[in-house]
Amino acid sequence: MGPEEQASLEDRIRGLEARITRLSSLMEVSALINSTLDLEEVLGHVMEKAQSVMHAEASSVMLINPETDRLECKLALGEVGDQVAQVLCLEKGQGVAGWVWAEDQPLLVPDVARDPRFFRQIDQQSGFRTRSILAAPLRVKDRIIGVAEVINRTDGEQFDELDQELFIAFCRHVALAIENARMHQMALQQSRMQQQLDSAKIIQQSFMPQVLPGGPGVHFELAARNLQATAVGGDFYDAMELDGGRVGLLIGDVSGKGVPAALYMARLMSDVRFLAQRSQDPGDLLRNLNEGLCERSRNGLFVTMQVLIIDVERGTASLANAGHLPVLHISPSRGQKHWLNNSLGIPLGILKGQPYDTRQVQLVPGDFLLLCTDGIVEARDAAGRSFGMPDIDGTLASRGGANALLETIINQVMEHVQHVSQHDDITALVFHWKGSGQEKRAGKDD
Numbered sequence: 001m002g003p004e005e006q007a008s009l010e011d012r013i014r015g016l017e018a019r020i021t022r023l024s025s026l027m028e029v030s031a032l033i034n035s036t037l038d039l040e041e042v043l044g045h046v047m048e049k050a051q052s053v054m055h056a057e058a059s060s061v062m063l064i065n066p067e068t069d070r071l072e073c074k075l076a077l078g079e080v081g082d083q084v085a086q087v088l089c090l091e092k093g094q095g096v097a098g099w100v101w102a103e104d105q106p107l108l109v110p111d112v113a114r115d116p117r118f119f120r121q122i123d124q125q126s127g128f129r130t131r132s133i134l135a136a137p138l139r140v141k142d143r144i145i146g147v148a149e150v151i152n153r154t155d156g157e158q159f160d161e162l163d164q165e166l167f168i169a170f171c172r173h174v175a176l177a178i179e180n181a182r183m184h185q186m187a188l189q190q191s192r193m194q195q196q197l198d199s200a201k202i203i204q205q206s207f208m209p210q211v212l213p214g215g216p217g218v219h220f221e222l223a224a225r226n227l228q229a230t231a232v233g234g235d236f237y238d239a240m241e242l243d244g245g246r247v248g249l250l251i252g253d254v255s256g257k258g259v260p261a262a263l264y265m266a267r268l269m270s271d272v273r274f275l276a277q278r279s280q281d282p283g284d285l286l287r288n289l290n291e292g293l294c295e296r297s298r299n300g301l302f303v304t305m306q307v308l309i310i311d312v313e314r315g316t317a318s319l320a321n322a323g324h325l326p327v328l329h330i331s332p333s334r335g336q337k338h339w340l341n342n343s344l345g346i347p348l349g350i351l352k353g354q355p356y357d358t359r360q361v362q363l364v365p366g367d368f369l370l371l372c373t374d375g376i377v378e379a380r381d382a383a384g385r386s387f388g389m390p391d392i393d394g395t396l397a398s399r400g401g402a403n404a405l406l407e408t409i410i411n412q413v414m415e416h417v418q419h420v421s422q423h424d425d426i427t428a429l430v431f432h433w434k435g436s437g438q439e440k441r442a443g444k445d446d
Contacts, residue, residue, distance in 0.1 A: 039181035043075045046177055047148070050170045051077055054163055056150035058128065060084060061138070061174060062097055063146035071097055071147060078151070083126040095119030096133050097147040104144050106136040106168055110158040134159040136168050138175040148174055213241045219312045219436050220247065223402035225410055227426040234261040234303070235373045235425035238269060240276055245313045248276045251371040251429050252305035252324060255347075264301045268293070282307035282320035283358035286345065290322070290356070293349035302349040306371055313436050315363035320356045323347035325377065328370040328390065329361060339389070365435025368405055375424040376409070379417050387416045402432040
């Protein structure tokens with residue numbers, strides 16, 4: 001073998017050794033990606049390896065911010081990496097990285113001084129001197145999520161096509177690392193949100209009555225249902241036996257979702273139960289609640305509420321409203337049904353010193369009162385059509401008691417929405433007054 005053939009063979013061997021070294025570096029990168037799901041940590045490891053194998057002075061990873069539609073620096077390594085990270089922010093098409101983003105293809109710039117696409121302002125602000133750049137897009141499936149760069153070979157040579165081929169392979173790993181970390185972060189966030197929703201549901205349910213007032217021998221019956229949505233709403237209801245043969249009913253909806261709304265509701269329910277034992281008038285109850293909520297409101301939360309206090313001996317119902325849906329009064333014996341549009345006060349917790357008027361209604365035996373939240377009215381089917389205000393046939397209501405009427409309403413709503421998930425709670429409370437028995441005795445005397 002002659003000297004020329006020997007030299008050629010040695011060159012090929014060195015080339016093969018270099019390729020093996022580069023392939024080994026890619027295998028190391030794969031191991032680094034699988035070692036952690038922390039985005040900053042894995043990016044740091046991968047780009048340090050890329051910078052070393054590419055013999056580069058500096059490197060950077062820029063990701064597209066969909067809110068600003070700009071490339072923002074996620075990582076910058078090198079002598080002035082910190083300074084570069086602070087100032088590196090490019091629009092689409094701006095600079096080498098912006099061009100790569102716009103064209104979705106790699107770019108090799110041997111001499112930036114001769115390339116008009118180079119954005120010199122970054123060097124001016126950071127004090128770094130860029131001579132050559134190799135940039136490639138970061139792709140996840142069919143979309144570009146960012147751009148990675150290596151800058152200036154340390155040996156003074158220019159980046160070549162073999163460097164570009166290797167760097168493109170590195171960028172595939174970088175994009176994969178970013179996607180894995182983002183998916184992991186999203187999964188953690190969803191898990192935390194689910195835990196919060198579960199906690200909120202537990203709080204919400206724990207403050208609703210497990211057993212409703214009533215039973216054999218009483219003059220009334222109650223039925224209630226709360227169907228929780230996929231996202232925890234702020235619906236609540238309560239029913240309390242008060243002194244003097246009275247029953248207190250309330251239904252409401254706290255603005256907001258999740259744990260803050262659930263905690264707000266929990267404190268509210270405690271206040272209601274305390275004040276209800278001392279209030280003869282539902283308007284006074286709402287006024288006292290409003291003052292307390294306004295004094296301690298910090299998160300912009302407020303609540304709509306309808307309150308009824310019913311004398312179950314006489315069948316008189318007093319009601320007051322704070323921005324909630326009206327009560328539906330159904331009187332089968334009189335063939336009547338109408339919404340009790342009592343004077344609307346504003347929701348609680350917004351403005352102090354608000355008046356809440358009380359209205360009185362006389363019931364006759366067999367009458368029903370329906371209280372509900374906007375989750376029923378706004379329940380949507382697959383076409384996006386709302387259920388609207390419940391329309392209950394008085395004859396149908398007369399065939400059963402409170403439970404039968406409640407089941408009728410819930411079934412109507414469920415038939416409307418079918419299998420469509422709802423984003424607000426569906427809550428309803430039905431009061432049925434049987435009469436005190438005095439009417440029967442009066443009829444016999446006649």
